[in-house]
Amino acid sequence: MSAYKDKTQGTWYVSFRYVDWTGKKTQKLKRGFKTKKEALNYEKEFIRKTAADMKMEMNSFIQIYFE
Structure with missing residues (x-):
């Protein structure tokens, strides 16, 4: 983490880095969490x-399903 x-x-x-649906490694950065737990x-x-x-x-599953 x-x-x-x-x-x-x-x-x-x-x-963090992750592998997207095309198989390409991508880096993600998100700021502004109040606590460490929220960020993780x-x-x-x-x-x-x-x-x-x-x-x-x-x-999360429902959001993906409706998209």
């Missing part, structure tokens, strides 16, 4: 969504 504290803003951010949960759910893993949360 890769959550970091932004000392200038006082918030957390995640930076975002990273975990994002990776599950892109991997089409059925262990994702129900809300």
Whole structure:
């Protein structure tokens, strides 16, 4: 897991690499989380969504289904 504290803003951010649906390695950066736990949960759910893993949360599954 890769959550970091932004000392200038006082918030957390995640930076990680993943393999997209075309098989290309891509880097993702998302800032502005209030807690480390929120940042890590975002990273975990994002990776599950892109991997089409059925262990994702129900809300994420419904969003993907309707898209």
